[in-house]
Amino acid sequence: NAGVTQTPKFRILKIGQSMTLQCTQDMNHNYMYWYRQDPGMGLKLIYYSVGAGITDKGEVPNGYNVSRSTTEDFPLRLELAAPSQTSVYFCASSVAMGLFSYEQYFGPGTRLTVT
Amino acid sequence: DAKTTQPNSMESNEEEPVHLPCNHSTISGTDYIHWYRQLPSQGPEYVIHGLTSNVNNRMASLAIAEDRKSSTLILHRATLRDAAVYYCILGRTSYDKVIFGPGTSLSVIP
Numbered sequence: 001n002a003g004v005t006q007t008p009k010f011r012i013l014k015i016g017q018s019m020t021l022q023c024t025q026d027m028n029h030n031y032m033y034w035y036r037q038d039p040g041m042g043l044k045l046i047y048y049s050v051g052a053g054i055t056d057k058g059e060v061p062n063g064y065n066v067s068r069s070t071t072e073d074f075p076l077r078l079e080l081a082a083p084s085q086t087s088v089y090f091c092a093s094s095v096a097m098g099l100f101s102y103e104q105y106f107g108p109g110t111r112l113t114v115t
Numbered sequence: 116d117a118k119t120t121q122p123n124s125m126e127s128n129e130e131e132p133v134h135l136p137c138n139h140s141t142i143s144g145t146d147y148i149h150w151y152r153q154l155p156s157q158g159p160e161y162v163i164h165g166l167t168s169n170v171n172n173r174m175a176s177l178a179i180a181e182d183r184k185s186s187t188l189i190l191h192r193a194t195l196r197d198a199a200v201y202y203c204i205l206g207r208t209s210y211d212k213v214i215f216g217p218g219t220s221l222s223v224i225p
Binding site: 030 | 156
């Protein structure tokens, strides 16, 4: 199993540009998550999904959108990038056995800089 | 929201045990206690979790206080590879309340 994969690893955006961060998992997990991590800080939940077609907001959803058309993929869309979105983005997945009661598997992250 | 409190940083000598504390005085009865760690430039990885009883796995042990208001992650013999940020977090019933604090940065001295 590859686990959770994320692309790209690095990206530089200009203010106002848009992009999609890709996330794929091959563990057949129903739950998937997007977090952001600012320098020296913990992770903050942006969006999560409990299954294909179902998504919900986390702690910091503004400026982002998600979709979940398949179990495997959970892309994160940034519209009109702003410098405040400069961060490292992590995707994660877990089995659907109660919220946060089981292990989450994280991807390697995408480092995004908006200038 | 139930939050956790951890020391900002700790140091340990290589091959010695490490006890990483976490306070969670407002924990509710159904909150699981989870520990993750994050090695430099990597995503977090699961270490261990528990509800009431002490737990052991191949990576570490988790000691939970009887009143569940605190817990301790125990690394039995620290190695250089254990140098990481360790996060103590509580499992919540709704994801918009997940709190991943700044964690404890563990340094391991050769």
